[in-house]
Every structure is written in C-alpha cells, then in structure tokens.
Amino acid sequence: MAEYSGYSDRLTRSCSFDSTFEQILPPEQWKIYLSKDSDIKRGQKLDRSTFNGFMDTDGRLVDVQSFRQAVFRGGVEKDVRRDAWAFLFGLYPFQSTRREREVLSMEYHYRYEALKARWKALLALTTPSSDALENGTGETYLSRKNTLPSNCPQPNPTDCRCGQTEGGKSSSNGPLHSAMKTSEDQKLQMECMELQARIYAEREPLDIDNLESFRKSIRIIDKDVPRTDRDHPHFKGPDNPNLSRLRDILITFAVFHPEVTYAQGMNDVLSRFFVVMDSEVESYWCFTIYLETIYKDFLEDGMLHKLEILQQMLQEIDPLLYEHLAQCDIGDLMFCHRWLLLCFKREFPYEESLMIFEIISSQHLELSSETAERARDVARARDFLKGGGYKRIHAGVVRTDFTFELFVCTTILYDNRKALMECVDSATVFQYVVNGLSYNLDLQHVVCLAEKMLLAYCTASAVKDSFELVEHESD
Template sequence: MNNTVSGCDGRDQRIKEKEKDSVVKHNVTGEGTGDKFHRVSASTLIPANIPLGLPGVMDAEGRVDESRLRAYIVKNGGVSPSERGQVWRFLFGMFPCSSTALERPLLHGQLAVRYQVMKRKWQQLLPACVRLRLNGTDAELVAAVKYYEQRKKAAQELCQEQSEELRERLSFLELQAQVVFERVTFDLEELQEAIRIIDKDVPRTDRDLAYYLGEGSGNLLVLREILITYAAFHPEVSYAQGMNDLCSRFLEVLDSEVDTYWSFSCYMEKFSRDFRADGLHRKIELEAELLKELDPQLHTHLVTDNMDRLTFCHRWLLLGFQREFEHSDALRLFEILSCDHLELISQQVERAHYRERLACKLSLDDRPLSEPQAINAEFTFELFICAAILLLHRDVLLRCRNEVQLIQFTSSLQGTLDLNSILNKAEEHFYNYCKRSAWDHLNTGCRTHKSKEDQFIHQLRNLFS
C-alpha cells in the first residue's frame, strides 16, 4: 500500500510562529475564508524564542531548567492561563527541556509531519472509519462535522500557498516519517473496536466547555482523530474510557492537534497503567493504606464489605479530579499533580533524614542505630488530595451506609471544592505524615534530646513553607 503523504496535505504541515495572548483561542478568523470558526492549528505554537515569564526557568538560549519549572508550579499553585500552553509543552515532554529556541521549530516540524503520516496510515487502512458515523439525533454533532469540514477545506487552500522550498522540506520530512512507520502493522479488529468506543465517548466529552461550544464543536472531531491515532500506534494501551476527557484537557490548553497528540502520548507513557484494572486497583489500595495512616476510624468505616473499599474515588484518581473543581482550578491542579510534587519534597525530606542520622551517629558512637521509618514513595500527591477531600467531609462519609450513598456523595461534590483549601490540607496531611515518621525515628532510633527533635521538625516545616 502506498503510504506517501503529499507535502500539501493538512494544516499540520504549515509551520509558522504565532504569538497568542491566551492559550485557548476561540472565534479565530479563518485564513483563506471569510468565515469565523474555531480552528485548531497543529502548528499554532507560542514562539519558541519568547522566554517563559517564570523567574530563572529559561536561559538566554531558551533551555528550560526542569527542576526549577516544576518547583515554580508547585510553589505558586500553577501558572497563568497565558503561559500554560507553553509550559505544558515542556512539562509533559513534547519539547525536551534541554532544547534551544532555535532547535524547537525544527523539532516541531518533524513532529507535525510524523503525526500526519501516522494519521494517514490508519485512514488508508480503514477508510470507512475516517468519518464519524452519525445517527442524526445529535444536532450539535451534525453541526460539528460541518464546521470540521469547513476547517479542512480552508487548511487545504492554505497549503496550496506554500513556497516550493517549504514543499521540498516537508516532502523530505515525510519520506523520513514513512521509513520510521513503514513496518508498523495494525490489528484491524482491535483498532475497529477501539474506534467504536471512541465514537461513543467523544460525544460525551464535556460540551459545556466554551472550547466545544458552537463552531468550536468541530474540535470534537479533532479530539477523535487524536485518540484514534494514539490507539493505532499504541496497541498495548489502545483506548479506554476516560481517555477522551484526559486528552480533551490537553487539546483545550494547547489548541493544537499535533501538540496535543505528542503531549498526551508522553503523559500516557507514565500513566497508561492507570487505565488498566491492575493499575487502578493498586491506586485504590494505596489510597486505603494512606487513609488508614491518617484516620483509622474513617478507614475502617469505608473498607467494610458494604462500602466496597474506596472504588467510589475511581474517577477522581483516574482523571485528576477533573469535575470536582471549577474548570480553571482543575487545570491548575492537573499541572501541579504532573510536577511529581511529593517526589520533590520527599527528596528533601530524605536529605533531612540523612543529616539527622549523621548527627546521631556522631553523638552516639557505639550505640546501634535503627533505620527510620521510610516514607512510602508510592503515596503520590494525588492520594493526599483524595485523602484531604475525604477528611474534609468525614462526618458525611461516616453517615454513609452503602455504596449508593457514596456515589451520591461524590456526585454532590462536582464543581464545589475550593482548590487552595484542599491543597493546603493535602500538604498539611503530608507534613504530619512525614513528622510522625521523623518522630518515630528520633524517639526510637537516636534517643536524642527534645531540642534535637524540635530542630529536625523545624527543618521539615521549612520544606512546606
């Protein structure tokens, strides 16, 4: 089968720099037409040579200090909406933090062409799946297809205006991409099943968001093609329910089909297990372990047979509390959770432990030292967020007597939680968890004086300030 992709196919091959006042743009005037419509341009990219407005994060050549970026996001509770799109391209690995401002436009061109070749390959093998099948009962979805077709036509007209030099460069990149993906084969039955589920889930994406309203409903079709392309080239993961909501978040923030695909793919490299039964089961187990540490009574109440453990928290943990907070706060929380918040702090806590152990060893030369109680590295910050929500509503949960009441409780929380309050509570619970570990070690291992305990706890408290 001929997989050659024309150098003029699709808007994703048009590479240009475009400054954006806001990451999420709506009602963009369509170039080449007189209409206004929501347009997701795969090459819409905040210029790579514009420095991040985050102190000390980007150097003069455009390289990003990843540890400082993550620390900034955590300390400041996220970034501003105007910088979120640029930050996410680094945070989620689409652009290496070590790349320079000169290198990134070239890298972006390669990613755009590779994505187009990948998408074209499954479309050639399954031409009947290229278009979303409509039953005519969803007027908004019918309109979405119309808007999407308008956008494709406008993009094709733009493609005809490309210079000969650009056409040649794109053709070379396409040839390289074809070589990379030439030997990729698909299990067509499994892919068709994934597409069937995607076609059910995409229309269920939160269409109350401005990004998917009116003419922006065409973005649903963009989301569909990203998810199908991902499922086609990641058969070990394929597609699972909930991925549409997760990917939708990337598409809204990045406003780019290509950038969304690659950022979503990078994210899934780390978290794809969460969409498998074993991964989700392990996460629920960890939440139960953490709750037992923080509140044994509530833990005992929620893990009885009638309560079926903590499975009612499933959606929270799978989608990063997407619907429990107001939408803009949910985006902030998602980027905070993606910073490996506890990993950063735990490293500092471990260094503090080491310094205290060393001090104990010097003062107690001949006394054997016991190892301190280890901080469970599997207790990620999202688990502390979940625990903070449970403990905040402790009285209500203790009155719940069955799983139906728990589900009613979780439904009542949607869009009602205050993010800053929950973040503070989650950090407080983690601080207390670390403090207990430190006290256990100091009181049973070193037998130091009270002043030593106060000194260590003061040091620990400073990590959370």
C-alpha cells in the same frame, strides 16, 4: 481533634473487677497530626516574566527545580500555560534550545500526519465504500496536500508552531528560516522531513489482523467524543470541527498503542491538552507522552492496584475512618476511581481542574522528592537530639507509591470525615462523596492540607524505627 461521638461502643470495655462498670477509653490516636503552627503558604501563578527567567539566552529551561516548584505553588497563568505545559508534559526537553524546538515542532507535525494517514489508508482499503465517509476514511483524508507547517507559503497550513518563540512571536533566526531562503531549499527540506516521518510511521507496529478491534475502539470513541466538555467553548455547538480533531487523536493513539487501545475517560484527559495547547498535533504528542506514563490507570488491574495503595495510605493516616468505610461496604474506595482516573477534573470548576492537573503533574512534592527528604532529615535530626545524641534514626524504605495525588484523595476524605462517619451504608457514602463534593471543594485548602499531610507523614515515618549509635573505640 475531630469528634468521635457515636462511636463510644467501640471504645469501651468492662472494668476487670466490676462487670457492671464500663470505662470509656481514649480513641486510638491517629498516626499523623497536622500542626496548626505550620500553615502552608501558596504562591502566585507562574507569569510570563518568571517563566522566562528560568531560561538562558538560548531558550533552555535551566532552572527546572524552580520551574516545577513555581507550578506547584501557584499553578500557571492562562497566557503562559501552553508554553509551560510543553515542558511539563515532555513535548520539549528542558535543555532544548529555541532552534531545536523549531525543528522538533516540524518533526512532530509530519510524524503525526504520517501516523494518521497510515491508519486512515488502512481502514479505507478495508472498509466498504458506502461506509468510508461515515468512518472518516475516504480519499479526501488520504491526501498529503495539507501536511506543510504554517510558516511555509503553501495552501491550507496546519497549526504547527514552527519558527515561534514561547511568546508566540515569529523567530527570524531559526535554522529552518536560514535554511529555507530559497523555494528549492524549502522544498528539499520539507520532502526530507516528510520522508523521514513516513519511515517512522511505517515502523510503528500496527496489527493488520486486528482490524475488528480497531473498529470497536472507533465505535466507542464515536460515542464518547460528542459528550466531551460540551459546555466548553472549544467543543460547543453542532458539527464542531474540534470534535473531529479529538476523534482523530484518540483513534491514532488507540491504533498505535494496541496494549492500551482506547478506554472511556481518555477523551476527558485529552480535552484538557486540546484546550491548552490549541493544536491537534501538540495535543496528540502531549496526550501520548502523558498516557504512556499513566496508562496502567486505564487498565483494570492497574487502577485496582492504585486503589489498594490508597487503602493502605488511609489505614495508616486515619484508621478509624477506613474502618468505618469498610463497615459501610465501601472499604475498597471505589468511589475514588473517577478522582484518580481524571485527576479530579469533575471535582473542581474547569479552570481549577486545569490547575490541580498541573500542580500534581509538576512532581515537585513526592515522597521521593528533595523537599520530602529534607523533611525526613529534619525529623531524624530532632529525634537524634532528643535522645541525647545516642540514637540514630534508621533510614527506612520510602513509600514512593504514596504519590501526591493519593494524598489529595486522602485529604478530601480526611477533611470530610465527620460527614462520612455519619454515613450508614455505601449508598449514602456515594451520594455524599460523589455528588455532594463535586464543585464544592476549595482547591487552595485541599492542596495546602495535602502538602501538610505529606510532610507530616514524612516526619512520622522518619522516626518510626531507630537503632543505637554505637561508638567504636579506635584500635
């Protein structure tokens, strides 16, 4: 157990028969104990051979649970990450075949180009010519001559991955390959896909009466993009073309998601996808699919709600630490905002930040997951046997909003509670947590402890309430 020195004033009371005598009471017991005999074992990184083993002969990722578990246990090898993330973040359905992904890849390409062309054309028509080049809306941006995928014999190919397998090798038996044996067939296929993409883009809502809001988002994006991971090789150096691609992705997302638009921090989320996917098109779609699931975190009410849930979790797991932070005027846990918004990107070195991102996004271990339910079942069974087989544990409501990322936050606080308990005000908490922990955390230790804490919480919550098992006599 952790030390409680310095807090005896909270844990004493006068003896009832002698006002001059003080009795030191044991501290309030924490509601979760982490047993030392149940150390969590981490696994190896997901390699190419294991990744391919999850697929059938047509390229469907059929063993989804094992795939998610492998990502959670050890992360993903660098040379596999691009293909694994395509499934993990919803770019391709798990049950899609290689041939179906070839077609999807082309559709993604044309749709993105159509969306980008639409907002650029709109701004070009409403922007004075003197500002067109500065805003990136000049006529050169409106040409469609660069909209053909890379496996087509056309000038200026893009980075579309059509006709490729997961290993990056060209596929010679895909439907597009066989359908494009002649240049005429190829031309018709491309024109059809391009037309469908333009129809798709025109149907996407775009509020032309809200152009000033678009321009405001662009101005903020233009300030944030140059500051994005400037030490990373992908974005280092003056006039780096990847920064322009980041800009186009962020503007395209903001324009066609007016309920969210752009918020600071999105550039840091996007840069991860851009580095891993190494494709403007695929980065846009992975980023968009991901943001559509967590966009509330970028809204003030959404993040405040998540911080409130974190407060509730810390109150349950470590009430003494929560009370102390509240006395330091930091009980709102606002210093965890950056951790949650960027998924701990600034707390670990870059490669490890990619790993914690994919581990959390694997969704293998949540309170609603099969692993957590199995832990609760074991706890209920043990408690049932301890009671002589006469009490049945009542299945209470599962706090599915206690997500694994919140357990990671609580783990970091729990693991550094001794130093935090020595802080006397919010300034020292910020100085220690925000500045002191950054890049000084052990990723494997944090993830192991977070897993252990989640499973311990499952056990504790499963045996809170019980009801008598009544044997009814048969009629």
